[in-house]
């Protein structure tokens with residue numbers, strides 16, 4: 001079968017299948033949410049941002065993080081004051097990275113942690129290094145920049161209905 005024929009056959013199949021999918025009770029929503037991050041404000045940490053994005057994409061199957069100039073998550077570098085984010089916890093926010101702190105702690109872990117807030121995760125400073133949201137809690141020797149299984153499962157659940165949920169913006173570190 002050539003490509004054109006396959007496309008026609010696929011279109012017919014979709015037209016038939018769509019009403020069945022809509023009416024199927026209990027079917028898990030197969031929604032993949034793409035969230036765009038504008039890297040322009042983070043010139044000193046592009047490799048670390050790339051690694052943070054890769055870590056999240058590997059851990060959560062239904063959320064895809066992509067760098068794009070018109071991203072709904074933006075970045076800013078500051079010197080001192082600590083890293084933090086102002087976010088709605090659902091794919092929109094501003095992440096501020098403190099370059100002084102990034103010289104003490106793993107910058108990849110910091111960036112991945114702040115992205116975690118933008119994906120709806122709260123801080124858990126008393127957690128172990130294996131948790132991303134334990135943040136500075138485990139100390140400067142903690143280099144882990146990957147969410148653990150529980151954190152990844154929570155983000156998957158947070159976006160099970162895509163970007164439908166609307167939440168208030170708040171600032172957390």
Ligand SMILES: [Zn+2]
Nearest residue numbers: 123135172173
């Ligand atoms: Zn935090």
